[in-house]
Amino acid sequence: MSEEIDHKEESLFEAPPMAEQERMVEAILFATAEPVTVRELESRMPHGSDPAEALVYLRKRYNGRGVNVVKVGDAWAIRTAPDLGFLMRRETVETRKLSRAAVETLAIIAYHQPVTRAEIEEIRGVSVSRGTVDQLLEMEWIRFGRRRMTPGRPVTFVVTQEFLDHFGLENARDLPGLKELRAAGLLENRPPPGTMPQLGEGDTDAEEETQEGQNELFED
């Protein structure tokens, strides 16, 4: 509360010059391994600063350099240029190899989010083991989304900023092949006609909701 007031008060004073703001954003982004939101930049910089504009300049400045300014969801980070990965063998962290089930589950969550467990099971045609979901949650690549407003109010899953950061995606809309899949109707939650043996049965009412949720997430 009091910060809000401060902000209004202080914005009457002059903000630092843009070049200086750019330096500040640069320093903050360099200092941390995690992506930083514009909001947080704003809260750490002198009042009246416009980190969003500073980021435009900074991003341009690092274009083609050994490290780049990248957007991750609604946050920003500095990452080494992917073509220099070969120099970093020493820094490479052995990532746990994901099982086929985990990779598929992750892809389904990313492309169909927000998606319920029942929907994941319907798509894969097999039940999703608790361990698979737990592993993805633990890696912080997925998290719980809003509950679906259908009977039972099932939880949904969505991908996280860490997921976007890990795969170098600006946002979920940039997922490879997303447009094509949508055009082909493969992201629709098509209710099965009649009596198909169905693991995710009972969740078909959710169809409209899913569409809505998807739109929310994937559209500007």
Next chain:
Amino acid sequence: MSEEIDHKEESLFEAPPMAEQERMVEAILFATAEPVTVRELESRMPHGSDPAEALVYLRKRYNGRGVNVVKVGDAWAIRTAPDLGFLMRRETVETRKLSRAAVETLAIIAYHQPVTRAEIEEIRGVSVSRGTVDQLLEMEWIRFGRRRMTPGRPVTFVVTQEFLDHFGLENARDLPGLKELRAAGLLENRPPPGTMPQLGEGDTDAEEETQEGQNELFED
């Protein structure tokens, strides 16, 4: 040893252009968990590279930026520019109510200024802790006044312009007097617990008890 030989052998091949080497040094310095020596840079970069020279360019490039290329012992690292260190602190501002002791001390200073510590203690009836006075001094609500021309030449305290600004007063003399306080209903008739004589003569004792009961009964 073998590296030396490798080096000579491989230097026959063409090294990457200097701009590319600069990118490489930049990426390595950024991603490595410790400062990196020229020797290590050399071992990680394509043979024939000249990291020492690349460092000269890189250092120049970061001159005046939000982060700088600095030498740490005989190794190199990227560090926040010293003048931006303040950005690396995240200040959380918490507003607390001034303690009762501080409020009372402040009030006495405001109403009786200039006033010595001994006088404050006499009025409050309890000793004034050093911390309370220090806190008020630090808040710049009080400052030292002239020394009293009495034995021991004690310092006096007065309120500051900041104090007046904070409380919206033009002058400490504008503070309402006791009568006005009472008329405004600001005066608590009940003495603070513990300050009342526990054993008094029958009548007065009864009277005060009534008073106390009154407040308890009729307070909203």
Next chain:
Amino acid sequence: MSEDDFDQIGPMESVAERMAAEALIVDVDGFEGPLDLLLTLGRTQKVDLRTISVLELAQQYLAFVERAKQLRLELAADYLVMAAWLAFLKSRLLLPPDPTEEGPSGEELAAHLAFQLERLQSMRDVAAKLMARDQLGREFFSRGIPEDVTQVRKITYTATLLDLMQGYARIRTKDEFRPYVMDRDAIFTLENALERMRGLIGFAGTWTDISTYLPDGFTTDPARRRSATASTFAASLELAKEGKVELRQSELYAPIELRRKD
């Protein structure tokens, strides 16, 4: 799914194909459920998934389950459920539609199965694309020496003018209590009340609301009224204790009434 995938698999009758079928059975544990098995079987049809022959696929699946039974392989329940459903689907597709029968047609069911297979395949394809992307900590890296942000908690103290004045009033009031001198402007003391009531109860032969005993000038100002009410009440209790009056109250918060005791 690209054409290449299908090109590698020969005609149904080939030795390689039969070996593959054997391998399917032995590897049944390796399948991620019946849809996965159907997808794998579907690859033996030299077609795009969108034009897959569901009838043929159903037959392949049923043949597979049959073969597994011969080999006395334990198949998980969902594989058998799928087999039963595919048998049903097969009959629907083969028999002319019965106009009296309700529910979706065989074609609709087949189309949905084809959709499910295509959707699963599409998820597999994008999963592979996703995993083939540059990844953090593999192809690109974050800062190796993060400079920690130090949390500084700054506490500011504040007080209002009201706090200040109340604080001062508190001290001054305390001062006044010390010599037991009180500001009696708004105070009607117990002694005052007793004195007043002793003089008045002689007239109280009938039940009278004690509030009528409040002195003049103590009935309008809330502070004075409060003080007078309290002391009058206390004085009434005192008089009752002395046996001079009786008190009654018909119910909670009702007026307290007083009568002289004869």
